[in-house]
Structures are given as structure tokens and as C-alpha cells.
Amino acid sequence: MTTPSLARRVATERRPDPAPPEAASKYVNQWVEPEAIGDERVPAFVLILKTRGCYWADVKGCSMCGYSKDTLGRSATPGELAAQLERAARRYRNEPYVKIYTSGSFLDDREVDPASRLAVVRAFSNARRLLFETLPEFPTDAALGPLKEAFPGELEVALGLESTDPVVLRRYVNKGASPAEYLAAADRVRALGARAKGYLLLKPPYLTEEEAVQDVVRSIVTAAEHFDALSINPVHIQNGTVVEWLYHRGRYRPPWLWSVVEGLARGARARGSARLVSFPTAGGLARGPHNCGACDARVLAAIQEASLDQRFDGLADLDCACRSEYAAVRRLEVLGVEA
Ligand code: SF4
Ligand SMILES: [Zn+2]
Structure with missing residues (x-):
């Protein structure tokens, strides 16, 4: 079991020292990935800005989150953010979907000041949809209103709800806000x-595979009416996290891709009008969600296709010899037997 001191020690160790100005003028990463708006497949331009990062990561930090390694260790100045934006804008090819990440909350003034936020949405005003992430306390009329005025398309606000179970969220994920605050x-x-998009974490630490599937399905049932889209995000092991600490001691295995498949298949029946997607990070790798190795690429492709097309029937046809091993793991873990 983790303790507050472990969580705090891990949070402190992963925080970088304040960065010099030259490091702050470069964004963390940028790429283009497949996405969909409604029935139409579109490319999405993804940009990770370098900011001070999530304030919660300084206080305690979530058990699976290692994003603070991509931060500055101090707030970026408006000039530094402008330099990052200018570099990114040179790579922008009018992709219809734009996703802006900050390793924290785009709407937190300490990460991105209000004038810089406006500059970001204006730089991508040719997009039809612009997504950014934030903690639940920051989306207010004062923060969102000016962005809505400046951006002609749809804004999509992503919230890392992770689980609608208060115990899972508070004690296992280590979030600072309750599920009720995320839904509100x-x-x-x-x-x-x-638009509201919710991220649901598949297999927080201390849950068995069986409990993890039940948790994500229950979360879809509870959250669906509050969100336009829900994304099942299976845990991958990030550096400097509590989850990594457990992994190195043989006390955590990333979720099976079969759990993602079941979460999507069962979630599809409970999602109402919300989109349901999963685009696993590090899929098929030892530190990411994986099956036996032989079927991972095939299962990941099916998960992506189902997510893009919102057609989940094909998932029932997937199979591999490892599926019976997976079923045994789920049964035996519940009984407390080492699988
Ligand atoms: S998961 Fe989100 S809230 Fe938690 S520490 Fe990371 S960025 Fe902050
Ligand atoms: Zn397999």
C-alpha cells in the first residue's frame, strides 16, 4: 500500500529544477494522429506546451502520472509561451482537430496566462474543434467565455475524471477532487x-484486473450523461510514479488489452449519446497495456477502428490463445491466488 509519504516523496523527486529561458522557448512535443469528428475521420494536431505543469503534482500528484518531468519547474512567461506557439504554428497544416496539452491545466493561470490562452486558440482558428485539458476547478465563465468568443469552432474541455468511485479516485488514484466535482x-x-470529454483510467493501482473492468464500466454508466465523449485510458507506467514503484516490486501489471476490449464492448451499451473511445498509450509494450505479444497489434488496431467508427460489434470476434489465460487471471486474482 502507498502512504502519503511515498506519494509526496515521489512527487518531490520527479519535479524538475527551474528551467533556463532557452529550454522554455521549446514545446515538449508535437505530432499528428488519427481522430474523428462525428462520422468523419480527420487528422488531429497534438501539441504539448511546456508550462509549470499541474499544481496538484506538487502537492501530492496522482499515482500514475509522471507528466511533471515535462514541465519547467516554474511558470512560463508570456514571451516563452509565444515562442513555443510560434514554433508549433509553423508545423500546423490546418488539421481540423487540435489538441493542446500542458502536462496540467490549460485554464490554470499559473500554467498559461489568459492572454496566452487567447493567442493559442487564435493560432488554431482554422480548426473545427480544439481540445484542452483542465482540472475541474478551472472551467468557469470567466475562463471559458473569452476563448469561446475567440474560437469560431467547438471547444472541447477534457477532464481527468478517472473513476466515479470516490474511494478509487481519492485513495488509489490520489486525485485532489471528488467524482462529484468532476461531474459538476x-x-x-x-x-x-x-463539449465535455472525460478520461477514465483503466486499472488504477491496488485494483485487480476484474475490479478494474468493473470500475471502468460503472464509471461509464455513471458519467455518460454528463459528457459528450468518454475515453478509456489504460494505465501505462510512467517514470517516477507510485505505479512504477509498485511495478518494480512486482505489485502492478499494466492492464490487459482484453480489459480495454471488454470495457469498450460493455461501455458501448451504457454510454447513451456519448462517444466512447480508447487510444491506448504504449499499447503492446511491457510498460503499457498488453496481451501475449502475438495478438497485441491486431487487438490494438481493432480498438482504434472501433473508437474511430463508434462500431463495437467487431470486438466480439477478436480472439487469441491468451484470452483463456486472461480469464484465469481475472478469476484467480479475485480469489487472492498468484496467477
Ligand atoms: S493526472 Fe492530472 S491531476 Fe493528476 S498529477 Fe497528473 S496532471 Fe495533475
Ligand atoms: Zn494473445
């Missing part, structure tokens, strides 16, 4: 005229 934030986002 999603309602507020929609009332303010933006």
Missing part, C-alpha cells in the same frame, strides 16, 4: 457551450 465541472462546461 462537465455539466458547467456544457452549460457554457463547450
Whole structure:
């Protein structure tokens, strides 16, 4: 079991020292990935800005999150953010979907000041949809209103709800806000005229594979009416996290891809009008969600296709010899037997 001191020690160790100005003028990463808007497949331009990062990561940090290694260790100045944006804009090819990440909250003034936020949405005003992430306390009329005015397309606000189970969220994920605060934030986002997207974590630490599947399906059932889209995000092991600490001691295995498949298949029946997607990070790798190795690429491709097309029937046809091993793991873990 983790303790507050472990979580705090890990949070402190992973925080970088304050960065010099030259490091702050470069964004963390940028790439283009497949996405969909409604029934139409579109390319998405993804940009990770370098900011001070998530304030919660300084206080305690979530058990699976290692994003603070991509931060500055201090707030970026408006000039530094402008330099990052200028570099990114040179690579932008009018992709219809744009996703902006900050390793924290785009709407937290300490990470991105209000004028820089406006500059970001204006730089991508040719996009039809612009997504950014935030913690639930930041989407207010004062923060969202000017962005809505400046951006002609749809704004999509992504919230890392992770689980609608208060115990899982507080004790296992180590989030600072409750599920109720996330659901209220999603309602507020929609009332303010933006789309709400929720991230659901598949297999937080201390849950068995069976409990993890039940947790994500229950979370879809509870959250669906509050969100326009829900994404199942299976845990991958990031450096400097509590999950990595457990992994190195043989006390954590990333989720099976079969759990993602089941989460999507069962979630599809409970999602109402919300989109349901999963685009696993590090899929098929030892530190990411994986099966036996032989079927991983095939299963990952099916998960991506189902997510893009919103057609989940094909998932039932997937099979591999490892599926019976997976079923045994789920049964034996529940009984407390080493699989
Ligand atoms: S998961 Fe989100 S809230 Fe938690 S530490 Fe990472 S960025 Fe902050
Ligand atoms: Zn397999």
C-alpha cells in the first residue's frame, strides 16, 4: 500500500529544477494522429506546451502520472509561451482537430496566462474543434467565455475524471477532487457551450484486473450523461510514479488489452449519446497495456477502428490463445491466488 509519504516523496523527486529561458522557448512535443469528428475521420494536431505543469503534482500528484518531468519547474512567461506557439504554428497544416496539452491545466493561470490562452486558440482558428485539458476547478465563465468568443469552432474541455468511485479516485488514484466535482465541472462546461470529454483510467493501482473492468464500466454508466465523449485510458507506467514503484516490486501489471476490449464492448451499451473511445498509450509494450505479444497489434488496431467508427460489434470476434489465460487471471486474482 502507498502512504502519503511515498506519494509526496515521489512527487518531490520527479519535479524538475527551474528551467533556463532557452529550454522554455521549446514545446515538449508535437505530432499528428488519427481522430474523428462525428462520422468523419480527420487528422488531429497534438501539441504539448511546456508550462509549470499541474499544481496538484506538487502537492501530492496522482499515482500514475509522471507528466511533471515535462514541465519547467516554474511558470512560463508570456514571451516563452509565444515562442513555443510560434514554433508549433509553423508545423500546423490546418488539421481540423487540435489538441493542446500542458502536462496540467490549460485554464490554470499559473500554467498559461489568459492572454496566452487567447493567442493559442487564435493560432488554431482554422480548426473545427480544439481540445484542452483542465482540472475541474478551472472551467468557469470567466475562463471559458473569452476563448469561446475567440474560437469560431467547438471547444472541447477534457477532464481527468478517472473513476466515479470516490474511494478509487481519492485513495488509489490520489486525485485532489471528488467524482462529484468532476461531474459538476462537465455539466458547467456544457452549460457554457463547450463539449465535455472525460478520461477514465483503466486499472488504477491496488485494483485487480476484474475490479478494474468493473470500475471502468460503472464509471461509464455513471458519467455518460454528463459528457459528450468518454475515453478509456489504460494505465501505462510512467517514470517516477507510485505505479512504477509498485511495478518494480512486482505489485502492478499494466492492464490487459482484453480489459480495454471488454470495457469498450460493455461501455458501448451504457454510454447513451456519448462517444466512447480508447487510444491506448504504449499499447503492446511491457510498460503499457498488453496481451501475449502475438495478438497485441491486431487487438490494438481493432480498438482504434472501433473508437474511430463508434462500431463495437467487431470486438466480439477478436480472439487469441491468451484470452483463456486472461480469464484465469481475472478469476484467480479475485480469489487472492498468484496467477
Ligand atoms: S493526472 Fe492530472 S491531476 Fe493528476 S498529477 Fe497528473 S496532471 Fe495533475
Ligand atoms: Zn494473445
